[in-house]
Amino acid sequence: MTSKNHIATAFDRDLEAIQAMITRMGGLVEAAILDAVRALETRDVDLAGRVRRGDAEIDALEERINIEAARLIALRAPTAADLRTVLSAMKIAAALERCGDYAKNLAKRSDVLSCMPPVEGATGSIRRMGKAVQLQLKQVLDAYIHRDADLAEEVRQGDHEVDQMYNTLFREFLTHMMEDPSNISACMHLHFIAKNIERVGDHATAMAEQVIYLATGALPDGDRPKADNTASTGGVARR
Amino acid sequence: MTSKNHIATAFDRDLEAIQAMITRMGGLVEAAILDAVRALETRDVDLAGRVRRGDAEIDALEERINIEAARLIALRAPTAADLRTVLSAMKIAAALERCGDYAKNLAKRSDVLSCMPPVEGATGSIRRMGKAVQLQLKQVLDAYIHRDADLAEEVRQGDHEVDQMYNTLFREFLTHMMEDPSNISACMHLHFIAKNIERVGDHATAMAEQVIYLATGALPDGDRPKADNTASTGGVARR
Numbered sequence: 357m358t359s360k361n362h363i364a365t366a367f368d369r370d371l372e373a374i375q376a377m378i379t380r381m382g383g384l385v386e387a388a389i390l391d392a393v394r395a396l397e398t399r400d401v402d403l404a405g406r407v408r409r410g411d412a413e414i415d416a417l418e419e420r421i422n423i424e425a426a427r428l429i430a431l432r433a434p435t436a437a438d439l440r441t442v443l444s445a446m447k448i449a450a451a452l453e454r455c456g457d458y459a460k461n462l463a464k465r466s467d468v469l470s471c472m473p474p475v476e477g478a479t480g481s482i483r484r485m486g487k488a489v490q491l492q493l494k495q496v497l498d499a500y501i502h503r504d505a506d507l508a509e510e511v512r513q514g515d516h517e518v519d520q521m522y523n524t525l526f527r528e529f530l531t532h533m534m535e536d537p538s539n540i541s542a543c544m545h546l547h548f549i550a551k552n553i554e555r556v557g558d559h560a561t562a563m564a565e566q567v568i569y570l571a572t573g574a575l576p577d578g579d580r581p582k583a584d585n586t587a588s589t590g591g592v593a594r595r
Numbered sequence: 596m597t598s599k600n601h602i603a604t605a606f607d608r609d610l611e612a613i614q615a616m617i618t619r620m621g622g623l624v625e626a627a628i629l630d631a632v633r634a635l636e637t638r639d640v641d642l643a644g645r646v647r648r649g650d651a652e653i654d655a656l657e658e659r660i661n662i663e664a665a666r667l668i669a670l671r672a673p674t675a676a677d678l679r680t681v682l683s684a685m686k687i688a689a690a691l692e693r694c695g696d697y698a699k700n701l702a703k704r705s706d707v708l709s710c711m712p713p714v715e716g717a718t719g720s721i722r723r724m725g726k727a728v729q730l731q732l733k734q735v736l737d738a739y740i741h742r743d744a745d746l747a748e749e750v751r752q753g754d755h756e757v758d759q760m761y762n763t764l765f766r767e768f769l770t771h772m773m774e775d776p777s778n779i780s781a782c783m784h785l786h787f788i789a790k791n792i793e794r795v796g797d798h799a800t801a802m803a804e805q806v807i808y809l810a811t812g813a814l815p816d817g818d819r820p821k822a823d824n825t826a827s828t829g830g831v832a833r834r
Contacts, residue, residue: 422682426678426679426682429668429678430672430673430674430675430678433669433672434669435669436669439665439668439669440665443661443665443685446682450689530779530780530783533772533776533779534776534779537772537773537776540769540772540773540779541769544769544783544786547783548790551787
């Protein structure tokens with residue numbers, strides 16, 4: 357972009373500032389997810405509290421990105437590809453903000469679960485799922501910063517695994533509940549947690565699609581892998 | 596806006612076209628929610644199928660709104676309040692698109708539920724909740740078109756009732772599951788449906804906040820009513 361005139365350079369500088377905020381937001385969201393699943397597994401109420409309170413900073417960053425993006429559009433009147441870049445930044449910030457909300461919700465539920473009898477094996481599986489999703493986020497943010505469509509496509513394909521982990525957990529929770537109804541309350545919360553982590557994976561996929569759009573000018577075609585089939589099957593009943 | 600010059604008039608005309616698409620999108624989403632809860636209650640698999648297939652039109656409208664909004668920004672380079680208006684239109688379209696996804700997911704689950712024994716009273720309560728949320732959407736779209744901050748504030752306050760309906764259902768489902776474990780699979784799906792309807796209500800609230808921002812230039816202060824307390828209480832266990 358060095359050959360552009362001084363207005364383009366000002367645009368690039370503003371855009372870089374926005375992308376730096378997105379990187380920072382992404383780091384906070386990744387940490388929030390890891391901390392939330394760790395707090396769940398170790399029943400660490402203090403850590404869960406820090407995750408809950410930390411969401412305010414993530415929200416503030418999104419607000420800031422929106423303001424800066426609007427200012428950039430108003431000031432520099434970018435066209436075509438540049439405008440697309442700014443709008444994508446806003447979409448990615450919105451997706452990260454939602455992921456932060458999911459981490460916060462997860463931390464809230466982990467507080468509740470710390471007062472209930474543990475469900476065998478559940479929190480370990482959820483931690484592994486959280487770790488997988490955090491890696492997806494990390495990869496998609498790398499892909500975003502480097503406009504790397506191949507890496508983004510990898511993230512998109514990887515969502516399948518997260519969905520499979522969720523499907524497995526869904527069936528496990530059903531089994532636990534049927535075997536011992538005293539597990540029901542805890543399993544309902546654990547199930548929501550697993551679903552919310554799966555949704556973070558969906559957001560990583562949506563971000564990957566934005567990156568592919570930015571890098572290639574076209575959205576990937578409609579064969580997006582989708583493997584959460586619990587909405588369309590009876591779960592354990594049809595297994 | 597009649598006193599503005601011809602560029603402003605072109606902006607207004609483009610904006611009106613976008614708002615007409617939002618109105619159409621809103622109507623489709625409202626109908627999808629009503630049809631989905633009706634299909635659930637009457638076990639109407641054909642109607643559920645129409646809701647599932649109808650989501651493509653909602654998605655296409657959002658895509659179209661995004662393209663038109665980007666075109667409008669690029670072509671007319673709106674500043675300050677006008678830019679805010681266009682960005683709000685994109686945010687509202689994104690919220691409606693998600694609400695459409697929830698209706699589609701609801702229709703998928705209603706197919707699954709039609710093969711399971713009914714859970715007493717559940718689908719009637721869910722239909723009432725769906726109706727309440729559809730009215731919230733209708734009201735917030737009216738508020739948007741007329742830039743009516745008071746009406747938007749009413750929607751925002753009304754979300755409390757939807758949250759209460761959800762809390763009541765959450766406890767009912769827990770009770771049903773504990774009383775008879777053969778209800779567990781069905782209740783898990785019903786619970787997701789109720790949660791998704793509650794999320795549509797949250798989106799209506801977020802849209803209401805956009806309308807207040809558009810009409811007054813400021814987001815409402817932080818005391819947004821939030822009454823889904825199932826994430827922070829043990830549900831029936833703490834009642």
